[in-house]
Amino acid sequence: MKRMGMKQEPGGAPGAGKPRGGPSLREVWRTRVSVPVSEVFRKPSPTRRALLVVGLFLIMFALAVASSAPDGVDWEVGDVATRDVVAPRDVVNRHRTEQLREEAARQALREAELDPVNWEINPAEALRSEERLAAMFAVLRQALAEPEAPEAPEDGEAGPPPGGESEGAGEPEADLQARTARVLDAFSELGLDVSPRAAETLARMSAREVDELEAAVRSAAVNIMTTRRIGEMDLERERATVALHAGIRDAAEDRRELMIPLVQSVMRPNLIPSPEKIERARQEAMRGVAEVRIREGQIIIRRGDQVELEHILLLQDLGLVDGRPDYGFVAGVLVLQLLLFTMVGVYLYQQRPDIFRSDAQLALMGLIVLLVTALAKVGTFIPWEGSGFLVPVGLAGLLFPLLVDSRVALIVIIMLAVMAAALYGLDGRVFIVALAGGISAVYSVSRVSQRSDLTRAGFIVGGTSFLTMVALGLLRSDMFIIQYSFLGVVTGLVSAVGTIGLLPYLETLFRITSSIRLLELSNPNHPLLRKLLMEAPGSYHHSILVGNLAEAAAEAIGADPLLVRVGAQYHDIGKTKRPYFFVENQFGGENPHDKISPTLSTLIVISHVKDGVELAQEYQLPPVIVDFIKEHHGTDLVKYFYQKAVEAAQGEPVDEQDFRYPGPKPQSKETALVMLADGVEAAVRSLSRPTPGRIEGLVRRLIKERLESGQLDESNLTLRDLDKIADAFVRVLTGIFHKRVEYPELKEHELRKAVEPEARRA
Numbered sequence: 180m181k182r183m184g185m186k187q188e189p190g191g192a193p194g195a196g197k198p199r200g201g202p203s204l205r206e207v208w209r210t211r212v213s214v215p216v217s218e219v220f221r222k223p224s225p226t227r228r229a230l231l232v233v234g235l236f237l238i239m240f241a242l243a244v245a246s247s248a249p250d251g252v253d254w255e256v257g258d259v260a261t262r263d264v265v266a267p268r269d270v271v272n273r274h275r276t277e278q279l280r281e282e283a284a285r286q287a288l289r290e291a292e293l294d295p296v297n298w299e300i301n302p303a304e305a306l307r308s309e310e311r312l313a314a315m316f317a318v319l320r321q322a323l324a325e326p327e328a329p330e331a332p333e334d335g336e337a338g339p340p341p342g343g344e345s346e347g348a349g350e351p352e353a354d355l356q357a358r359t360a361r362v363l364d365a366f367s368e369l370g371l372d373v374s375p376r377a378a379e380t381l382a383r384m385s386a387r388e389v390d391e392l393e394a395a396v397r398s399a400a401v402n403i404m405t406t407r408r409i410g411e412m413d414l415e416r417e418r419a420t421v422a423l424h425a426g427i428r429d430a431a432e433d434r435r436e437l438m439i440p441l442v443q444s445v446m447r448p449n450l451i452p453s454p455e456k457i458e459r460a461r462q463e464a465m466r467g468v469a470e471v472r473i474r475e476g477q478i479i480i481r482r483g484d485q486v487e488l489e490h491i492l493l494l495q496d497l498g499l500v501d502g503r504p505d506y507g508f509v510a511g512v513l514v515l516q517l518l519l520f521t522m523v524g525v526y527l528y529q530q531r532p533d534i535f536r537s538d539a540q541l542a543l544m545g546l547i548v549l550l551v552t553a554l555a556k557v558g559t560f561i562p563w564e565g566s567g568f569l570v571p572v573g574l575a576g577l578l579f580p581l582l583v584d585s586r587v588a589l590i591v592i593i594m595l596a597v598m599a600a601a602l603y604g605l606d607g608r609v610f611i612v613a614l615a616g617g618i619s620a621v622y623s624v625s626r627v628s629q630r631s632d633l634t635r636a637g638f639i640v641g642g643t644s645f646l647t648m649v650a651l652g653l654l655r656s657d658m659f660i661i662q663y664s665f666l667g668v669v670t671g672l673v674s675a676v677g678t679i680g681l682l683p684y685l686e687t688l689f690r691i692t693s694s695i696r697l698l699e700l701s702n703p704n705h706p707l708l709r710k711l712l713m714e715a716p717g718s719y720h721h722s723i724l725v726g727n728l729a730e731a732a733a734e735a736i737g738a739d740p741l742l743v744r745v746g747a748q749y750h751d752i753g754k755t756k757r758p759y760f761f762v763e764n765q766f767g768g769e770n771p772h773d774k775i776s777p778t779l780s781t782l783i784v785i786s787h788v789k790d791g792v793e794l795a796q797e798y799q800l801p802p803v804i805v806d807f808i809k810e811h812h813g814t815d816l817v818k819y820f821y822q823k824a825v826e827a828a829q830g831e832p833v834d835e836q837d838f839r840y841p842g843p844k845p846q847s848k849e850t851a852l853v854m855l856a857d858g859v860e861a862a863v864r865s866l867s868r869p870t871p872g873r874i875e876g877l878v879r880r881l882i883k884e885r886l887e888s889g890q891l892d893e894s895n896l897t898l899r900d901l902d903k904i905a906d907a908f909v910r911v912l913t914g915i916f917h918k919r920v921e922y923p924e925l926k927e928h929e930l931r932k933a934v935e936p937e938a939r940r941a
Contacts (some may be wrong), residue, residue, distance in 0.1 A: 219727040227538050235545040236520055242556045243602060245514045252499060258486045264479045269604025270496050274489040280465040286463030288457060295410070297456040304449035307405035309397055311445040315369055316393045322365035323358060323382065323389065355634065358382035370446055377436040392434060396441045403442065409449045418443045466822060468574035475604060476562030515601060519594045526590050536586065543689045548591060551575050555599045564659065567609035568648065568666045570599045573640040573674035576620025577633065581678075581693045582685060585621055592617030608660065612647050616670060619643035630679060632694050637675020641668035692801040697745045700804065707798045711752050717763030718754045721860060722747055724915070727848075732907040736900045738848045746807030747853045749800065753791025753808065757783060763861075777824035781817050781838050788812060788840060810850040811857055812840040813890040844893050851894035852904065855882055857909050869916035875909045914928035 252264065260317055267768045291297045362378040368398075373426055384392065390480055403424060409417050421427060427438050472480060473493060480490045494500045498508070527535040534540045558566040572595045579588030596617060600610035625634035644667025652661035703709070712719040726747035734739040759763040760783050791808040821838040847852035858881050863874055882901055885891055 188794050193503055196655045202443050223536055223538050228536075228541055228566065230540065231541050231545055232520070233525075236516060238549060239552050239598070240337075240512065241515055242552055243516070243598070243730055244509050245556070252494060254486045254491070254494075254500075256488055256491060259482045260482050260484050260486055260490075261722060262482050264494065264499065265562070266473045266475055266477050266479055266493075266497060267499075268475050268497070269606065270473050270493060272473055272489065272493060273496065274492045275471040276468070279471065280468045283464040283468050284461045287460045290456050291460040292452055293448075295408075297453055297460065298408075298410075298450040299453040300405060300408060300451050301451040302405065305401045308400045308404050308445040308447070312393065312400060312441065315444070316389070316663045318369060319362065320382065320386075320389065322361040322783070323384075327534045337704045355379070355382055366440075369444070371440045372698050373440055374436060377433065380433040382439055392437065395426060395430065395434075396438050399424050399438065400442045400445050402426065403446065403791055404449050407449075409446065411448050414446065414448055418446055419626070421446070458514060472604075474564055475559070476564070512601060515597065519597060523590055523594055525597055527587065531584060531587060534583065539689045540583060540690075543685065543691070544579075544587075546590065547575050547578050547582075547683075548595065552598055552602075555595075555602050559602055565608055565666060567599065567603040568612055568644075568660075568663065569607065569612055569670055569673075572613040572617040573620040573637075573644070575677040576617040576640070577624055577636060577674055578681065578685070580621055580624050581627070581682065581691075581695065582691050585625065587616065587864050588621045592621065608648075608651055608655075608657075610666045611651060612644055612667065615647040616640050616644040616667065620671075620674060627698075629692055629698055630682075633675050633679050633682075637671045637673075637678075638668075639671070639676055641671025644668070644670055652706055674905055686801075690802055692742075694741060696801065697741050700800070701741075701745045701748060707794065707800070708748060709754055710755055715751075715758035715761070717766070718751045718758065718761060719765050722749075722751050724860050725750070725853060725856045728860060728908055728911050729852040731850065731855065732852050732904040735903040735907045736848065736852075736896075738852060739913065742803065743849045743852050746804055746849060747856065749791075749795065749804050750807045750811045750853055750857065751787065751791065752794050753787035753789065755794070756787070756790040760784065761787070762923050770843075772820075777820040777827065778837065780818045781824075781836065783818055784820070785840055807850050807853055810843055810845045811853045812841040813844040813854060814839050815854075815885075815890060821865075824936050844890055848894055848896055848900070851891055851896055854890065855885060855904060856908065858885070859912070863912050863916065866916075869912075871909070871913045874916065875905070878908045879905050 214628045254260065294781045301312075359375065359382040362382050363373070363375065366373045366378065381389070381392075399421075403417070403421070407417055421439055421442050422435070424442075427435055427442065427733040428436060479493050479497075480486065491500070498506075524535075534544075551570070551572060554574075555570040558569055571593060575595055576588060576592055579585070579591055592614065596610050596613040599613045600606055603609045620636065623639040624633070627633065627636070630815055645664050646667075648660050648664035648667050652658065652664065682693065682695065685691065686693055699705075703712075708719070711722070728739045729747045730744040732738075733743040754761050754764070760780075762770070772783075775783075788808060788811075792805055795805045795808055816835065817838045817840070821835065823835070824833050824838065845854050859878050862877055863869055866873055866877065882905055886901065891901075
């Protein structure tokens with residue numbers, strides 16, 4: 180088509196220059212906005228960076244605390260509302276929530292007190308049992324004590340003859356009976372029913388044996404009262420099983436008859452409600468009551484209704500009483516934002532110091548974050564519960580990987596998801612949906628080959644958000660989320676459309692070359708590449724081969740293959756100005772350098788760098804591509820013409836500096852790869868017999884020369900990188916210059932015999 184070979188006006192590429200009707204929107208954007216902004220960010224400034232961060236923080240803080248609420252009211256309990264009041268954001272109804280929790284707590288207390296599990300043994304009952312036993316044995320010891328001796332008879336009265344045998348023999352028996360009688364009376368006084376035999380057993384005991392009996396009874400009683408759960412209904416049953424207690428069961432039978440009634444008499448119910456268990460049941464019941472929430476847009480009180488305490492508390496929590504701000508909410512937003520900004524700042528400082536010190540990159544990040552936050556804030560003015568699911572966090576998830584960095588994008592997505600949830604009353608549903616959509620956006624643009632791939636990424640974001648909303652709805656039994664889950668798809672598509680529309684302007688404004696922009700530049704139909712093909716076809720094909728070589732080497736050392744390939748395609752565009760002065764465009768014709776001096780030839784050859792930079796600026800190529808044009812020769816020596824100049828000088832000194840390229844030397848791995856590939860491709864093409872061995876030897880020698888001449892000093896290439904580069908070059912060049920089989924020539928009649936049968940079948 181003729182359009183393919185059309186002449187280009189000096190203004191640049193079609194569509195990029197000035198149409199006849201006046202300057203285009205893109206041209207106005209570039210001259211009025213992009214260029215001035217780029218000049219501002221050309222020189223990094225710590226002060227400017229600090230102002231950018233502080234400004235972004237203040238603007239986001241203002242957006243977060245700005246309220247769409249009506250003016251404050253001055254009502255008291257008992258007043259009549261003069262107008263409807265609508266909640267400007269979600270808020271917890273503290274009054275109603277506390278009422279429901281107190282009611283649940285009272286019900287839990289009633290149920291817990293009826294549950295035996297919540298009762299425990301009271302140690303105080305065991306102590307009281309010991310006290311009762313001590314009192315009992317005090318009474319029994321008093322009964323066992325000898326009665327006071329009768330007064331001595333007066334003089335003249337006859338007393339019992341001392342040591343009388345008959346009376347003395349009856350005294351112990353009489354004394355035992357008396358003691359037994361006193362013991363029975365003591366037991367009766369204590370309310371215990373014991374047999375005379377048991378009373379006689381106690382009467383016969385010495386003081387030491389009584390102490391032993393008391394200790395045994397006390398041990399058995401305390402053990403029972405501290406280990407057995409005895410309720411009001413269980414007391415008689417437990418008393419009936421006292422005889423089975425180990426301390427009683429193993430005692431002598433006569434003692435057992437004494438121990439059983441004594442232990443039974445001091446047994447009491449020993450269960451009391453456990454304060455810890457009762458309180459735990461109370462707290463669990465209170466925690467089980469969900470917060471009563473007033474949703475954004477819900478009417479708090481209607482005109483004509485009587486104002487109650489519940490209404491006053493809600494109005495106070497929302498900062499609507501007398502127009503006073505909600506200081507708690509403001510303080511919470513401030514602390515939350517400080518934490519989020521600190522998180523992102525620390526990450527950039529530790530992991531991406533290049534972005535941390537770049538004014539343009541920080542400004543770009545701030546602009547995207549501010550845009551998404553502003554859109555989220557706009558959604559809060561929509562009095563509808565589902566507006567939070569329309570926050571396009573996916574827009575940031577698509578723009579950040581393309582313009583900044585994928586890992587930084589993940590950190591920023593977390594920040595934006597938290598901010599979105601905060602703007603919608605800390606709604607966890609909004610946070611989860613925004614986070615899922617943002618993360619899926621980051622990974623959906625990991626491999627983008629053209630702008631239409633952003634549409635595919637939009638569907639991925641939308642599908643992820645849709646499934647996340649459906650999952651949340653099923654988990655929470657929330658039919659509203661399921662019903663409006665299609666909003667996830669809408670958000671994903673809006674994010675993709677926004678990215679497609681904003682990307683060219685952000686690229687131009689901040690002088691950033693995204694992968695999509697590089698792919699557009701690599702299109703063979705680009706006007707500058709068409710110009711190179713039509714006016715310098717040899718240089719065009721040389722650039723294609725250099726791109727193939729450099730791309731393979733970039734993949735081998737972990738550099739950017741796409742950037743290298745595109746940079747190689749444009750590195751020699753300056754040769755279109757004087758194409759026939761370069762051997763690849765002479766096609767065996769007369770060499771114009773034969774008629775001019777070596778010095779002039781050198782100036783012409785070297786000038787293709789300057790001419791290429793001018794063309795790149797004319798066609799508005801990104802600065803990163805212009806770097807390839809400037810640096811692909813570094814400060815190398817034009818050896819051929821320098822040698823001719825030395826020979827022509829016949830011993831006169833020749834300034835070597837006049838025969839060197841102006842530079843600069845390659846400043847990155849990518850531009851260094853193009854320098855090496857440029858030299859290697861031209862040198863290998865000059866070989867008469869390009870065998871694999873000769874190709875490898877030449878490649879390694881040329882790389883070594885560039886290294887020793889210092890051309891790679893500023894490119895950050897390592898010796899290991901150079902070895903991998905050589906291997907990649909050799910592999911590609913061996914494939915290009917492989918040996919072919921020579922086809923035999925057919926005589927005319929043999930060729931006719933071979934063709935005629937095919938013609939008949941056709």
